[in-house]
Amino acid sequence: MFLDFGFKQKCFYTQYFLRNQNCFVPTSEIIAVEETELNKKQRNIGKWQKMAKPHAFTVYYVKKARNHRWRCSDVTFWCVDEHLCNQWIQALKELLEMQSKPKQLLVYINPYGGKRQGKSIYEQKVAPLFSLASISTDVVITEHANHAKDNLFEVNINKYDGVVCVGGDGMFSEVMHGLIGRMQKDSGIDQNNPKAPLVQCNIRIGIIPAGSTDCICYSTVGISDPVTSALHIIVGDCQPLDVSSVHHNNTFLKYSVSLLGYGFYGDILKDSEKKRWMGPMRYDYSGLKTFLSHHYYEGTISFQPAKHTVGSPQDKDSCRTGCYICKKSEQQLSQQYKECGLKHEEDEEEWKVIKGKFLAINAVNMSCACPRSPKGLSPAAHLADGSADLILVRKCSRFDFLRYLVRHTNQDDQFDFSFVDVYRVKSFQFTSKLSEDNESNVTDIGKKRFGQFCRDHPACCCNIASSTWNCDGETLDSSAIQVRVHCQFVKLFARGIEENSKDEAAYSQSSIEQLL
Ligand SMILES: Nc1ncnc2c1ncn2[C@@H]1O[C@H](COP(=O)(O)OP(=O)(O)OP(=O)(O)O)[C@@H](O)[C@H]1O
Ligand SMILES: CCCCCCCCCCCCC/C=C/[C@@H](O)[C@H](CO)NC(C)=O
Numbered sequence: 001m002f003l004d005f006g007f008k009q010k011c012f013y014t015q016y017f018l019r020n021q022n023c024f025v026p027t028s029e030i031i032a033v034e035e036t037e038l039n040k041k042q043r044n045i046g047k048w049q050k051m052a053k054p055h056a057f058t059v060y061y062v063k064k065a066r067n068h069r070w071r072c073s074d075v076t077f078w079c080v081d082e083h084l085c086n087q088w089i090q091a092l093k094e095l096l097e098m099q100s101k102p103k104q105l106l107v108y109i110n111p112y113g114g115k116r117q118g119k120s121i122y123e124q125k126v127a128p129l130f131s132l133a134s135i136s137t138d139v140v141i142t143e144h145a146n147h148a149k150d151n152l153f154e155v156n157i158n159k160y161d162g163v164v165c166v167g168g169d170g171m172f173s174e175v176m177h178g179l180i181g182r183m184q185k186d187s188g189i190d191q192n193n194p195k196a197p198l199v200q201c202n203i204r205i206g207i208i209p210a211g212s213t214d215c216i217c218y219s220t221v222g223i224s225d226p227v228t229s230a231l232h233i234i235v236g237d238c239q240p241l242d243v244s245s246v247h248h249n250n251t252f253l254k255y256s257v258s259l260l261g262y263g264f265y266g267d268i269l270k271d272s273e274k275k276r277w278m279g280p281m282r283y284d285y286s287g288l289k290t291f292l293s294h295h296y297y298e299g300t301i302s303f304q305p306a307k308h309t310v311g312s313p314q315d316k317d318s319c320r321t322g323c324y325i326c327k328k329s330e331q332q333l334s335q336q337y338k339e340c341g342l343k344h345e346e347d348e349e350e351w352k353v354i355k356g357k358f359l360a361i362n363a364v365n366m367s368c369a370c371p372r373s374p375k376g377l378s379p380a381a382h383l384a385d386g387s388a389d390l391i392l393v394r395k396c397s398r399f400d401f402l403r404y405l406v407r408h409t410n411q412d413d414q415f416d417f418s419f420v421d422v423y424r425v426k427s428f429q430f431t432s433k434l435s436e437d438n439e440s441n442v443t444d445i446g447k448k449r450f451g452q453f454c455r456d457h458p459a460c461c462c463n464i465a466s467s468t469w470n471c472d473g474e475t476l477d478s479s480a481i482q483v484r485v486h487c488q489f490v491k492l493f494a495r496g497i498e499e500n501s502k503d504e505a506a507y508s509q510s511s512i513e514q515l516l
């Protein structure tokens with residue numbers, strides 16, 4: 001066997017030849033290197049039998065399987081020379097040290113998320129891998145909602161290289177609110193000011209999926225699988241994520257990274273919260289009930305198109321690892337910010353206003369792909385381009401709405417309906433017809449500022465009810481909201497969804513195990 005280091009495809013790799021076959025493992029995807037104690041049986045195999053005392057070390061690395069699934073695999077190298085063996089161990093360990101892999105993590109486990117398996121998933125599948133990778137952890141099993149969030153305001157956060165949440169989208173949201181809130185508090189920034197220049201959150205968040213939808217994990221990794229996510233944390237991946245801030249007048253309500261949904265998804269959430277005991281099934285039950293009730297809501301939506309980004313929600317290509325559109329959009333936004341500042345962006349740029357009757361208003365910062373809908377609510381949405389896709393589903397027949405929903409699960413275009421419009425936006429406001437009269441403040445500003453009203457779909461007065469906003473799986477207290485997208489505001493231990501490139505196929509197909 002021959003072992004070598006090299007540089008290929010912009011990354012260091014470890015190359016080894018075994019039985020005339022050539023295998024590559026990027027150094028960034030090595031999990032651990034350990035000296036191997038050879039037992040008597042092993043020492044008595046083949047040519048090692050003849051050696052007085054063979055030495056060996058084992059390299060644990062990421063093996064890529066189908067559908068973005070990662071597994072931990074290993075290969076053991078034998079050697080007659082103890083000094084040479086130690087040199088290899090040392091050299092590989094030094095290479096690992098050079099990477100931005102986490103050493104100390106703070107872990108929050110929600111024991112009641114999803115199928116209530118959070119604790120056992122962590123103990124059986126994740127903790128052994130963290131221990132193999134020599135990662136130290138402080139683990140908190142949450143005792144009530146907001147436990148993790150409150151705790152993040154108190155802990156010595158500088159001690160950690162990352163925070164991990166074991167649970168679903170709601171648990172991620174809690175941890176993100178804790179971290180962002182803590183950063184703003186430490187910097188004296190008032191989150192209630194919708195125009196405040198917020199301080200970015202640089203500590204990475206890892207998600208071990210153990211919830212009901214796990215849409216944030218699925219949309220950023222490509223699969224909802226605890227082992228895969230643990231390995232992304234171990235190798236120290238980093239994926240920036242857009243975050244929307246949601247305000248009601250001058251009161252901060254919440255941040256959102258996946259779905260802000262009014263109407264259909266708001267109603268599903270409100271109904272399903274009463275049925276938490278059903279576990280993930282509650283979404284199917286409430287989904288059917290909400291679909292049958294077929295409620296529509298009247299209101300006004302005003303938005304600023306995201307002109308800084310070159311992408312469109314109707315693009316055929318999706319956001320993938322190292323996405324060019326995300327990079328370009330971020331550069332464009334920082335350039336604009338340097339030249340004109342936030343004030344110009346808020347005050348000068350065009351607002352478009354649409355009044356109508358809607359079955360659903362969905363604003364998504366990412367595709368919102370999840371096991372129920374592998375392509376998501378907006379398949380071409382980008383993780384880190386500083387924009388959200390605003391999807392307006394107007395009042396239509398039950399049958400048409402069903403056709404629209406079914407298209408989330410097949411290859412057909414879900415935006416190709418006369419009653420569905422989609423826009424890429426950097427900020428938006430919504431007021432329901434009901435609150436428009438009461439909250440004249442926001443609407444008056446809107447009326448003064450927004451000249452252009454949509455004439456095709458004039459408001460009708462036959463329905464005055466309000467729905468609720470579903471903000472990443474949590475309900476909001478107000479239906480009148482103002483939303484602004486903050487480009488690349490938090491960072492995850494992820495790398496976006498990888499293309500199934502030739503190289504990746506080579507890594508997985510060369511199936512190192514086959515060679516051993
Ligand atoms: N110990 C606890 N007891 C009760 N609620 C908790 C506890 N710990 C966390 N929570 C709350 O539970 C909510 C839901 O949890 P989580 O997101 O993990 O699961 P889920 O709702 O089943 O999944 P998803 O959000 O993916 O649909 C979170 O918003 C969190 O605030
Ligand atoms: C008759 C076939 C109907 C199929 C409909 C499939 C549509 C599924 C789309 C699910 C998108 C979920 C978006 C994610 C939202 C999360 O933020 C939230 C919290 O986990 N989950 C929900 C369900 O609100």
Ligand SMILES: [Ca+2]
Pocket residue numbers: 242364365366381382383384385386387388
């Ligand atoms: Ca985005």
